[in-house]
Amino acid sequence: MTARPLDVPLEYVRLGLRFDRLESGFVDAYTGDRRIRAEVEDEPAPTPQGLRDRARELLGELAAAELPADRAEFLHGQLTGLECSARKMSGEPVAFLDEVASYFQVELTLGDPAAYAAAHAELDALLPGTGSLTERYAAHRRREECPPDRLADAVQALSSALRDRVRGEYGLPEAETVRYEVVTDKPWSGFNYYEGDYRSRVAINADLPHRLGQLPHLVAHESYPGHHTEHCRKEQGLVERAARLEHTVFLVNTPECLMAEGLADLGVQASIGEGWGPWAAEVLADLGLRFDGHLAERVAAAVAPLNRVRQDAAVLLHDRGADADEVAAYIQRWSLVSADRARQQLRFLTHPLWRAYITTYVEGFDLLSTWLDARPAGQPVADRFVRLLDEPLTPAAVTRELQAV
Structure with a gap:
């Protein structure tokens, strides 16, 4: 009697939930059957080695699962990222650049100081x-600061x-809603906590000042047409209509993160x-x-190449052996930010779960903006961008599309 093929999508979901038992926050969102999560919670405590071996087993079972090509490619990328995470958790030595490639399907290089x-x-x-460029840029940023007691009102507006x-351009489920909180x-x-059933809770961090000229990007990134919109449309399309169980769980340090952060960073471009x-x-x-919207837009375009400095900082820290003070000075020099803001960035870059994650913003934006710009002549931005909201695309698939142009 021939054994039935393993239900790889279901086992992938179970595997992802097990990672969250070892590292709280590894599951960014789960909207699936609560019984599956309860069953995983009742299992014996997982080990990194066990998770690594299960990821490898599921990778080996993908071909026998006979899934559609896009579904198999998505799961292969996700499982490859999980296998690497398990190796890191078990203490196996993994070079930082290899870690990033396994998670996000991209190869890193340092940015160009000339740029x-x-x-x-x-x-x-x-x-x-008068004053240095750093001082004048800081003064510009201060002029744009949102009064802390008005932050919630500005975000809501x-x-x-x-x-x-977004409702007019892309469509949203009638019941969708976002609630905001300042933390x-x-x-x-900022952080989007997607709760399922078309609901999100978005936390806005008030540790450092928010600028009026930056808030549109933050809200677009977290909500419309960014993370909240993507979650809603994929829950409605891939999960409810297409019964693709693997999209009921969203896992940190996997290729879907690079796609999600890249599309979210394109939010203002895709909506306004x-x-x-x-x-x-x-x-x-x-x-x-009040702020000067024309100047804010021109300044944002001018400093866009400096976004890569954050990724350079991660490479210097984790691949080149630079110490924190050196890296903080590098961030201050090229990003033209204060010591406090540089140290805040270092918090993110040295967090055990998030240390590689900066790549999702830098490479995600570069890859997807290039892909968006490479759309066929005459195709509206919305017709291209909606594919990111609806399809289980991977960085590797987008790269192939670009190479075929």
């Missing part, structure tokens, strides 16, 4: 005046305006596009909160 210097020169022209845009003592600026600065200034002006 950073060019960004500095462009910013210097946009912010004339931008969320409502973006939600209207402190976190290594990130050129002119987002004046658009946001008009929304916030109704609250009596």
Whole structure:
């Protein structure tokens, strides 16, 4: 009698839930059957070696599962990332660059200081005046700071305006909703906790000031058309309609993270596009909160190449052996930020769970923005971007599409 093929999607979900028992927060979201999670919680405590071996076993069973090609490719990437995480948890030596490649399907190189210097020169022209560029940039950022007691109001106003845009452009389930809360003592600026049934809780970290010109990106990233929108559309499409169980769990340090963060960082471009600065200034002006939207948009474009500095910092820390003080100085020099902000970035880069995660923002944005720009002539941005919201694309699949252009 021939044994039935293993239900790889179900076993992948169980495996992901077991990782969360070893590292709380490894499961970013779970919207599946509560009985599955309860069964996993009742199992004997997992070991990193056991999780590693199970990931390898499931990788070996994928071919026999006879899944559609896109489904098999998605699971292969996810399981490869999990296998590497288990090896790291067990104390096996894994080189940082190999770790990143296993998690996110990208190869890292250090950024070009010449590109950073060019960004500095462009910013210097946009912010004339006395004092060093670092001082003038800091003064610009201070002028844009949102008063702490108005942060919640500003976030709500931008969320409502973006939600209207996204509903019209992409469509959302009728019942979807996002609630916001302001928190402190976190290594990130914002976090989406997707609760299932089209509901999200978004935490905004008030440890460092938020700028009015940055808030549209934060809200678009976490909610509309970023993480919340993606979760809603995939829950409705891939889970409810297509019965793809693997999309009931979202796991840290896997290829889907690079896709999710890349698309979320494209949120303003995909919902507002050129002119987002004046658009946001008009929304916030109704609250009596004023900033120069035209300048904010030009400054954001000028400093965009400096986003890669954060990834350089991770490589210097974890691959090149630099110490924290050296890396903090590197961040301050090229990102033109304060010592406090550089140290906040180091918190994220040295967190055991998040140390490689910065790559999802840097490489995710670069990969997906290049892919979005490579759309066929005449195709609207929305027609391309909606594929990121709805399809189980992987970094490797997107790279192949770009190579075929």
